[in-house]
Amino acid sequence: MTQPSGSKINDDLLRPLFHTSWRFFLLVAVFGGIVALGLSTWMWQARNGYGITGIKWPVYWGFYITSFVFWIGISHAGTLISAILRLVNAGWRRPVTRCAEAITGFALMIGATFPIIHLGRPWLAFWLAPYPSDRLIWPNFRSPLVWDFFAINTYLTGSLLFLFLPIIPDFAVVRDKSTGLRRKIYGALAMGWRGTPKQWHRLETAMQIMAVAIIPVAVSVHTIVSFDFSMAPVPTWNTTIFGPYFVAGAIFSGIAGLLIAMALLRKFLRLEEYLLPLHFDNLGKLLLVMALLWGYFVFNERLVTYYGNEPAHMAVFWRTQSGTFAPLYWTMVTCNFVLPLILLGIRRFRTITGCVIASIGIVIGMWLERFLIIVPALGHKYLPYSFGIYRPTPPEIIIASATFGAMCLLYVLFAKTVPIISMWELKAADHLPAKHPHSTAKEQRLGDSHA
């Protein structure tokens, strides 16, 4: 099977932009409703005090920080993966990159709201920014939370640019095909794109620079998120493995999120001819590698704690391994390691359905992983008199769940306004065989065998 080309690409990929079905309004209404519920719950929390949550002495971080780390992790789907695939010139990446980069942008926006939601006085969140104030006080640059602020803002800016740059030629296509107000809006977004060789050259250069620049940023972001924990003298937090462990976990959950999004797009936007089993197969293999890497990190972290045998660390260790949190812990191991190994390791199961089931498991498992890093340690900190346990309350559960609705809403709106697959990159692939005969031929073969 060959990939569609030319005008068929335009027709297929621009269809959601020009034709609006009742399904779109239904989806926006449902997800918008969920987001509104979450926002109003947050207002309620800000008005009535943080006491409506389950946070208590001594477990001062719970669902919100878990969700923060989770969403920042999901954000590693896009930019990082698409940047790497771009740099190694993997031909099969073309239909995947944009939906991945969109996940990054939206997951970062959602993740970045959690530190504000979780603040005791969210209306003062701007004090994290170094602005010239009359009190002559700067933020404390020794605090990992300030590092977070800068890292996430850098990553958000970078990944939005990285998302936007390759859309410019597609915006121009939409501009040329539309009239009236739509033409004006897309004209502005296309920034005067005419498709001259000079423009193409500049675009390619800019994307190359962004692809190289965004990788260290992405790695540093989740390392710095891990510093929120590893910089504090809390049993099992204060460890050097957290940086790479978090980065690996982030990419792991990111790919899983991407696979779920791809499967949904494929189904709802009828992109069966673009998002091929080949893409799921390749990303499935990558997911399998990350599952093994994740297992390696967890094994290391656990074994070193166990062998070190420090009383305070061991208290937390046994609490997760066989105590209160054991059911969650073993669910996590099953979801993150056992399930992917079976579904992705055995070729017969590595189908689209298999990949999606494994991905859903991984998303659940990675959420649990963050919860299990944060809560058991805080509840078991040194002095037995101050041990405690945390249970979330409905407002926390509503707000944390509503962010999944927010993700879906942003994604639906994005897919409605932007071709979700990079049209010009697909078309460019038609002209590439002369330049990269090897990779394209292989890609065709793989596509044939799976289709």
Added chain:
Amino acid sequence: MARWGMAADLDRCNGCGACVVACHSENNISTVGDEQASRGRAKHWIRVERYWEGDFPDVRLKFRPVMCQQCDNAPCEPVCPTYASHHTEDGLNAQVYNRCIGTRYCANACPYNARFFDFFNPSWDKPLQLQLNPDVSLREVGVMEKCTFCVQRIRGAQLQARTEDRALRDGEIQPACVQGCAAKALVFGDLEDPESHVSRLARSPRGSKLLEDVGTQPAVTYLARATQV
């Protein structure tokens, strides 16, 4: 410059809890009500920890009053993004309520769990609202609070000494918990002055710091219990 410190003689502490009550009334610590207290929202800047040793019937009960240890190397300070938690020149871990945005990072970093979050705006079980201390600011919802070594009393005594043009006398400053302790288990003073009562106790062979191996260098010395009861 002084370096404020405290000594807690566990031989003298009988766990009566007078220090807790004195602290609450001195520092305007709001009572959160029994329902919220049962949910873990009670704020006790000083608490008396009870530990049992041995098996029945040879049980020994130990009390340990735990307040903010005013660490020299305090984990709560570097993690605060807004400098709400910072070190004063005389070695106190100050908490600037107006600067706090409520990330609660300091409380997580504190190995002693000596920091408390205000989940609601302050309120008191009647008639406690009638005895608020005008020297201590109230804390609004969403900030962290903790033991200050009764900084208002320290500053008051320093001011008094300066107006009278004399040096501070040892024992002149008494935080509320020290004043309230009938058994005289708690001693407060200047650790820079080698002759002060607290300095002599800090050098005692019975002395040790709480969670010394975490490396926080606390200003509170605990004198181990020597008597068998």
